[in-house]
Amino acid sequence: MSLDKRKIKILKAIISSYIDNAEAVGSRTISKKYKLGVSPATIRNEMSDLEDMGYLVQPHTSSGRIPTDKAYRYYVDDLWRKVKTTKNPNLDQLREIIEDKSNELDEIFKNSVRILSQFTKYTSFVVAPQLKQSIIKRIQLVPVSEYKVLMLIILQTNVVKQVMLILNSPIPYTQLDKISESLSEKMYGHKLEDIDKIKDNLIKELYYTKEAHSDALMELLPYLMEQIAKFEDVNVFSDGITNILELPEYNDVVKAREFISFIEDKSSVAKLLQHTSENDLDICIGSENKNLELKDCSLITATYKLNGKLIGRIGVIGPTRMDYNNVISTVKSISDAISEIINQNFSVENKE
Amino acid sequence: MSLDKRKIKILKAIISSYIDNAEAVGSRTISKKYKLGVSPATIRNEMSDLEDMGYLVQPHTSSGRIPTDKAYRYYVDDLWRKVKTTKNPNLDQLREIIEDKSNELDEIFKNSVRILSQFTKYTSFVVAPQLKQSIIKRIQLVPVSEYKVLMLIILQTNVVKQVMLILNSPIPYTQLDKISESLSEKMYGHKLEDIDKIKDNLIKELYYTKEAHSDALMELLPYLMEQIAKFEDVNVFSDGITNILELPEYNDVVKAREFISFIEDKSSVAKLLQHTSENDLDICIGSENKNLELKDCSLITATYKLNGKLIGRIGVIGPTRMDYNNVISTVKSISDAISEIINQNFSVENKE
DNA sequence: GTTAGCACTCTCTTTGATTGAGTGCTAACT
DNA sequence: AGTTAGCACTCAATCAAAGAGAGTGCTAAC
Numbered sequence: 001m002s003l004d005k006r007k008i009k010i011l012k013a014i015i016s017s018y019i020d021n022a023e024a025v026g027s028r029t030i031s032k033k034y035k036l037g038v039s040p041a042t043i044r045n046e047m048s049d050l051e052d053m054g055y056l057v058q059p060h061t062s063s064g065r066i067p068t069d070k071a072y073r074y075y076v077d078d079l080w081r082k083v084k085t086t087k088n089p090n091l092d093q094l095r096e097i098i099e100d101k102s103n104e105l106d107e108i109f110k111n112s113v114r115i116l117s118q119f120t121k122y123t124s125f126v127v128a129p130q131l132k133q134s135i136i137k138r139i140q141l142v143p144v145s146e147y148k149v150l151m152l153i154i155l156q157t158n159v160v161k162q163v164m165l166i167l168n169s170p171i172p173y174t175q176l177d178k179i180s181e182s183l184s185e186k187m188y189g190h191k192l193e194d195i196d197k198i199k200d201n202l203i204k205e206l207y208y209t210k211e212a213h214s215d216a217l218m219e220l221l222p223y224l225m226e227q228i229a230k231f232e233d234v235n236v237f238s239d240g241i242t243n244i245l246e247l248p249e250y251n252d253v254v255k256a257r258e259f260i261s262f263i264e265d266k267s268s269v270a271k272l273l274q275h276t277s278e279n280d281l282d283i284c285i286g287s288e289n290k291n292l293e294l295k296d297c298s299l300i301t302a303t304y305k306l307n308g309k310l311i312g313r314i315g316v317i318g319p320t321r322m323d324y325n326n327v328i329s330t331v332k333s334i335s336d337a338i339s340e341i342i343n344q345n346f347s348v349e350n351k352e
Numbered sequence: 353m354s355l356d357k358r359k360i361k362i363l364k365a366i367i368s369s370y371i372d373n374a375e376a377v378g379s380r381t382i383s384k385k386y387k388l389g390v391s392p393a394t395i396r397n398e399m400s401d402l403e404d405m406g407y408l409v410q411p412h413t414s415s416g417r418i419p420t421d422k423a424y425r426y427y428v429d430d431l432w433r434k435v436k437t438t439k440n441p442n443l444d445q446l447r448e449i450i451e452d453k454s455n456e457l458d459e460i461f462k463n464s465v466r467i468l469s470q471f472t473k474y475t476s477f478v479v480a481p482q483l484k485q486s487i488i489k490r491i492q493l494v495p496v497s498e499y500k501v502l503m504l505i506i507l508q509t510n511v512v513k514q515v516m517l518i519l520n521s522p523i524p525y526t527q528l529d530k531i532s533e534s535l536s537e538k539m540y541g542h543k544l545e546d547i548d549k550i551k552d553n554l555i556k557e558l559y560y561t562k563e564a565h566s567d568a569l570m571e572l573l574p575y576l577m578e579q580i581a582k583f584e585d586v587n588v589f590s591d592g593i594t595n596i597l598e599l600p601e602y603n604d605v606v607k608a609r610e611f612i613s614f615i616e617d618k619s620s621v622a623k624l625l626q627h628t629s630e631n632d633l634d635i636c637i638g639s640e641n642k643n644l645e646l647k648d649c650s651l652i653t654a655t656y657k658l659n660g661k662l663i664g665r666i667g668v669i670g671p672t673r674m675d676y677n678n679v680i681s682t683v684k685s686i687s688d689a690i691s692e693i694i695n696q697n698f699s700v701e702n703k704e
Numbered sequence: 705g706t707t708a709g710c711a712c713t714c715t716c717t718t719t720g721a722t723t724g725a726g727t728g729c730t731a732a733c734t
Numbered sequence: 735a736g737t738t739a740g741c742a743c744t745c746a747a748t749c750a751a752a753g754a755g756a757g758t759g760c761t762a763a764c
Binding site for chain 2: 103104140142144145148150152154158160162163164166241242245246250251253256257260261264345
């Protein structure tokens with residue numbers, strides 16, 4: 001028995017009906033709505049075959065059929081060939097919405113997941129690039145008030161992190177630039193994540209640097225290093241969590257609660273995304289997911305890159321009967337938009 | 353007929369039973385669990401009186417009674433006298449949790465609502481102070497890369513806002529300090545919200561300032577002003593929205609959805625909080641709320657202050673049968689903690 | 705190979721009976 | 735006069751039985 005043309009037509013009809021209505025599909029429905037020119041009886045025979053082949057299941061003997069994960073996999077692989085070739089027309093529009101006025105990386109991600117969940121009606125999330133992997137370009141101390149100094153950590157990607165330092169005793173403004181220079185010189189080229197390991201050495205080295213040799217600085221150093229070490233490890237943004245309340249499969253509050261509590265746990269989501277393949281676009285259907293909690297969910301993720309290097313993933317999670325067509329192209333568009341935006345705004349400029 | 357001592361005891365017993373179980377309370381339950389030394393029959397008579405007085409209602413003839421908004425109002429007013437006098441013991445602990453490592457105002461608020469919803473098991477939110485009301489103390493431009501300059505706007509409260517400016521043509525680093533000085537001089541003392549109105553004047557004045565007279569600057573100015581004008585108007589943080597899924601009154605997914613979509617609309621929440629009284633602590637029970645959507649909810653809000661001036665509110669929203677005792681004291685504690693933290697970290701230092 | 709017909713299955717909805725928590729009233733008691 | 739036991743009554747919630755409806759599988763005819 002093989003998937004002949006008619007079987008394929010019927011299978012696709014069932015899948016697309018089930019995606020729309022979340023209700024088991026009967027032979028009559030297919031025959032009427034998807035006019036294949038054959039009677040329900042014929043369709044019943046074919047459906048029986050499709051069930052034997054593992055593409056359909058019946059929730060109970062006298063009900064219609066619903067697609068299995070295998071069916072979705074077939075459907076998606078088929079879709080895949082078409083999506084790949086169609087170019088997204090509205091990329092510029094997307095860029096405009098996502099691109100943030102304040103040029104903040106986090107804002108770009110927040111916008112992205114917001115748009116993504118609005119467009120797909122599912123839950124979406126993004127893992128922000130691991131800040132700790134970034135390399136320090138320069139440190140700049142800026143006086144704010146007598147006892148407050150703002151430390152700006154300028155990264156190679158031109159992302160600027162700010163840390164407010166509270167002083168025990170004031171440091172004259174005029175010294176701050178010199179201190180900044182010394183700090184920059186010593187910390188240049190190090191990754192943020194390495195600071196914690198080498199901080200003792202750094203402090204020692206700085207101690208012997210003539211310009212920086214002020215009591216105020218020495219007092220400040222351990223505190224300053226500590227603040228850097230405290231930067232967040234992974235950062236996950238999500239949006240549209242409550243979208244799932246609109247779906248009939250989550251009409252049961254208990255189910256909804258379970259899903260939400262899983263998704264709200266950022267570390268589990270981060271793990272989820274780190275365990276996916278390195279593919280540009282990854283589709284994980286139902287039981288293909290390693291997490292048992294997600295056996296009824298599909299996960300569509302795409303990568304975004306900076307200077308050609310993979311730095312994060314953005315994705316959508318929804319029921320296995322999700323609107324793959326829409327989700328796949330939306331995720332792809334938005335991940336492309338993110339890549340473009342960050343490459344334009346945050347790439348390492350070689351001319352320097 | 354008046355509220356004698358026994359009626360009060362019975363009323364309180366009913367309220368507290370209903371708060372615990374969300375189920376209509378019968379005379380037998382009261383008689384057994386709250387040993388008042390009288391029989392169910394007597395309690396029935398009293399309950400009937402309390403119903404006549406408007407403190408109780410029966411969902412249907414043969415059910416127990418549930419408290420009305422009037423009952424909660426009585427209960428809360430009574431509680432009020434006691435809460436007022438008890439000092440919160442764990443304020444220091446709270447401060448420690450809320451106080452943010454990075455000294456970011458937004459982080460403080462996010463922590464506050466997180467803690468608040470964790471402690472109360474309800475939904476909580478805070479309106480962040482209106483940034484636009486803040487007065488500019490100083491502007492500092494910091495070079496980031498050849499075509500990027502970070503503009504730091506240092507406010508009187510020592511909050512520092514950063515805006516990344518993308519240049520069309522590079523500005524020599526050495527000029528940036530001078531430009532910063534000119535900008536600071538002209539913009540000092542103005543409120544952020546006024547910048548938009550007076551920007552034309554500012555630009556003109558800066559044009560005639562000798563030090564700042566560089567083409568690069570002139571090109572930058574309109575762009576820079578525009579960025580400032582774009583700062584957000586109100587900022588609402590919320591947390592624990594999905595806590596309501598745990599409550600029996602929201603076992604109905606439709607109800608839950610309605611509640612959530614109301615709360616997720618930041619502007620409606622902002623409006624809600626701005627319409628409450630100026631009281632330090634405000635309690636709005638059920639139909640006392642102006643929003644029809646919240647007729648089954650109670651809203652407990654408290655103010656926080658900077659330099660004695662009210663700058664925002666934080667609050668909890670939950671069902672009318674909420675645990676007022678816990679919520680009131682928690683909201684109060686946390687608002688106090690916020691006040692302390694921001695007064696310590698963000699108050700205008702007079703010595704400067 | 706396709707289809708009409710029909711018996712069969714199983715869920716969903718409706719209906720009716722039963723249960724149980726709780727009330728209100730009355731009459732007796734303190 | 736206030737309190738209480740007793741009892742009839744009410745109504746939501748639960749459960750079982752019946753009926754409807756959607757859909758299947760099989761058979762026999764086209």
